Amino acid sequence: MQVQKGKPGPNEILAVAAKLFAERGYSNVSIRDVCKDAKTSAPMIYYYFKDKKGLFRAAVSDKLSLRQFISKLRETSESKDVPEAVGAFVEAYLSAFPEAAFDPGLYMRETAKLDNRSAEVVSRQLDEVETIAASLVKRGIKSGDFRAVKGEEAADCLIGMLNHVIFQKIHFSRSLDIEKKGEAITSFFLNAMRP
Numbered sequence: 513m514q515v516q517k518g519k520p521g522p523n524e525i526l527a528v529a530a531k532l533f534a535e536r537g538y539s540n541v542s543i544r545d546v547c548k549d550a551k552t553s554a555p556m557i558y559y560y561f562k563d564k565k566g567l568f569r570a571a572v573s574d575k576l577s578l579r580q581f582i583s584k585l586r587e588t589s590e591s592k593d594v595p596e597a598v599g600a601f602v603e604a605y606l607s608a609f610p611e612a613a614f615d616p617g618l619y620m621r622e623t624a625k626l627d628n629r630s631a632e633v634v635s636r637q638l639d640e641v642e643t644i645a646a647s648l649v650k651r652g653i654k655s656g657d658f659r660a661v662k663g664e665e666a667a668d669c670l671i672g673m674l675n676h677v678i679f680q681k682i683h684f685s686r687s688l689d690i691e692k693k694g695e696a697i698t699s700f701f702l703n704a705m706r707p
Contacts, residue, residue, distance in 0.1 A: 520556075521560075522561075524552075525546065525550045525552055526567075526571055528546055528549045529546045529567050529568070529570075530571040530572075532545055532549065533568060533571055533572070542564075543557055543567075578637045579637070581641075582641060584608060585605060585608075585645075586644055588603070589644055589645075589647070589648045594648065594651050594655055594657045595702050597651075598648060598652070598698055598701060598702060599694075599698045602674065602694045603691075605671075605674045606674060606678070606693065641671065642664065642671060645670055647663070649670075650663040652705060656707065657705070658706070658707065659707040661705070666705065669701075669704075670697075670701050673700070674697060677693045677697070
């Protein structure tokens, strides 16, 4: 007796959609494509996710969590040795964007269009990332590892260098050795901050 497999549920549909969005991008994936690969119907997708934007948001939220990213950064920057903490912060920042990540800029543009509250939440969370980096800089100044500078401005420089690598990797699909880039940024930043 053969057991008949049930229709795919939301998790199976989400897995297929996430794979398609990661491979082709938001604009190049249709509900029909997801239906075909997930072996489901459009009404099931609309039932679970309302529309294509809802499906995309669910797929991206499942892959990229700004809250998890912030927790990881906070955790890695807690080392008592400030230069070591900077290295851990850089590594955590760069490793948070996996090879098959979605375009974070696209995700933020799409979610920000939905309502002002979403944009405010993302903005507050990004401010939190800067606060973690600034706190790390201020600890370095206090411990004598760093020269006296404005913590927020030094944090902006560090995050700017990290975002440049992410931008090159994700938006331009450049083949980069993230580990070597991270080491170079850490070395550059620590040398620039020397007393």
